[in-house]
Every structure is written in C-alpha cells, then in structure tokens.
Amino acid sequence: MVYIYYSYLSEEEHRKLLEIDLPKFPKDYQEKIKRYRRWQDAQLSLLGRILLFKGIEQIYKHNPLDKVIKHTKFSKPYFEDNFIHFNISHSGEIVVCALSDESEIGIDIEIVTDIEIEDFKSQMSENEFGKIVISSNSTRSFFDYWTQKEAVIKAQGEGLSIPLSSFEVSDYRTMINGEKFFLKEIKINDKYKCYVSQKMSISDVTIKNI
Incomplete structure (x- = not known):
C-alpha cells in the first residue's frame, strides 16, 4: 500500500505552524526553518515534515519523534531503521509526501506552466520528445513525462546523477541499470501533474489532504 499525504500553503496558518508544530522537531531543523526569508519557503519545508510525521502516526502507529532522519550520499532522506520509506515533493502551493513500508519510493509534483519545451529536448529520449511535440497539448504532455522521470530517479535513489535522457518511460514503467520501476499518477489538482514510483x-x- 502507498499512502499520499498533501497540503496547500496557507499564509493564515503560518504563525500557528511555527508556534505549535515547529517546536516538535529537533533544534537544528527549527533553526533551518527560521533562516528562510520567505514564509512560503519556510512553510513548504515545514509542511513536508509535518505530513511525514502525521503519516507515521496515523498509518503505522509509531512515534515519529523517535525516528532519526539521515541522508544518503545523494542527499536522499531516509530513516535510520529503514522500516518506513518516504519521499517529499512540492511545487507551486502544494506539498506532497509519499509513504510505504514495501520498498523505496519516489514522488514528484509539478505545477503545469508555459515553458520553452525545446529547452528540455536533451532531457528526453527521442521517442518521448516525439510524442510530446505531436501531442494535442504539448505542455501537459511534457510535464507528464518530466514528473514521471523525476519520481523514478527519486525512487531509484541517485537523483540527478542519473541523466533523465538515459531511460525512457512507457506505459507507466521504465528501467534504470537493470532495475524495473513502476509509476502511478496521483490526481490532486488539475493545474498540477503528480506521479509516484516504486520498484513494484x-x-x-x-490519498489524504491535511
């Protein structure tokens, strides 16, 4: 089972988040949040941690404050006991957190905006880019592929050290270094694209809104 928690930014709720939720976390994390100049950036980071800890409490009935978050050499966060796998992403005004106790997981969300698609041609396979340019909505098609690729490399764990053009997504699956990854679209808001990826x-x- 995969669990997706998500939340929207809220300026009205920001003070309460800082006063009630932030003190629950380690001092070094509190200081990190306080260093942000924009309230939006601070809240995006804080909401990710809040969603993660709420998920752990509600789904697995564990005390999240007992868990230590570490980072791999590729900067992917993980728990020291490695029992619960998780990944966090944000874009625009939405933060998402994916949790699973089955395998490594990756999630990516992107707000769909007008871009110069040609600028990203090198990030796609020839087949992917061909499908994008002939699509009836090339912008949405681009973000569909882009979000899937980002979710996969986050599940794989080596991040952007894996070139996006080095693998091809087809029918919600792909292969990286001999490992198969599966994808599923998460529909939260029509203005966004969101995908989750696992090895199974x-x-x-x-899906739960907090």
Missing part, C-alpha cells in the same frame, strides 16, 4: 507495481493508493 502500484495498485492500492490512499
């Missing part, structure tokens, strides 16, 4: 087929997904 994704069938059951629970």
Whole structure:
C-alpha cells in the first residue's frame, strides 16, 4: 500500500505552524526553518515534515519523534531503521509526501506552466520528445513525462546523477541499470501533474489532504 499525504500553503496558518508544530522537531531543523526569508519557503519545508510525521502516526502507529532522519550520499532522506520509506515533493502551493513500508519510493509534483519545451529536448529520449511535440497539448504532455522521470530517479535513489535522457518511460514503467520501476499518477489538482514510483507495481493508493 502507498499512502499520499498533501497540503496547500496557507499564509493564515503560518504563525500557528511555527508556534505549535515547529517546536516538535529537533533544534537544528527549527533553526533551518527560521533562516528562510520567505514564509512560503519556510512553510513548504515545514509542511513536508509535518505530513511525514502525521503519516507515521496515523498509518503505522509509531512515534515519529523517535525516528532519526539521515541522508544518503545523494542527499536522499531516509530513516535510520529503514522500516518506513518516504519521499517529499512540492511545487507551486502544494506539498506532497509519499509513504510505504514495501520498498523505496519516489514522488514528484509539478505545477503545469508555459515553458520553452525545446529547452528540455536533451532531457528526453527521442521517442518521448516525439510524442510530446505531436501531442494535442504539448505542455501537459511534457510535464507528464518530466514528473514521471523525476519520481523514478527519486525512487531509484541517485537523483540527478542519473541523466533523465538515459531511460525512457512507457506505459507507466521504465528501467534504470537493470532495475524495473513502476509509476502511478496521483490526481490532486488539475493545474498540477503528480506521479509516484516504486520498484513494484502500484495498485492500492490512499490519498489524504491535511
């Protein structure tokens, strides 16, 4: 089972988040949040941590404050006991957090905006880019592929050290270095594209707004 928690930014809620939720986290994390100049940036980071900890409490009935978050050499966060796999992403005004106890997981969300698609041609396979340019909505098609690719490399764990053009997404699956990855679209808001990825087929997904 994959669990997706998400939340929207809220300027009205920001003070309460800082006063009630932030003190629950380690001092070094509190200082990191306080260093942000824009309230939006601070809240995006804080909401990711809040969603993660709420998920752990509600789904797995664990005390998240007992868990230590570490980072791989590729900067992917993970828990020291490695029992719960998670990944966080944000774009625009939405933060998403994916959790699973089955395998490594990756999630990516992107707000769909007008871009120069040609600027990203080198990030796609020839086949992917061909499908994008002939699509009836090339912008949405681009973000569809881009979000899937980002979710996959986050699940794989080596991040941008894996060139996006080095693998091709087809029918919600792909291969990286001999490993198969599966994808599923998460529909939260029509203005965004969001995908989750794992090494196993994704069938059951629970989505919860916090």
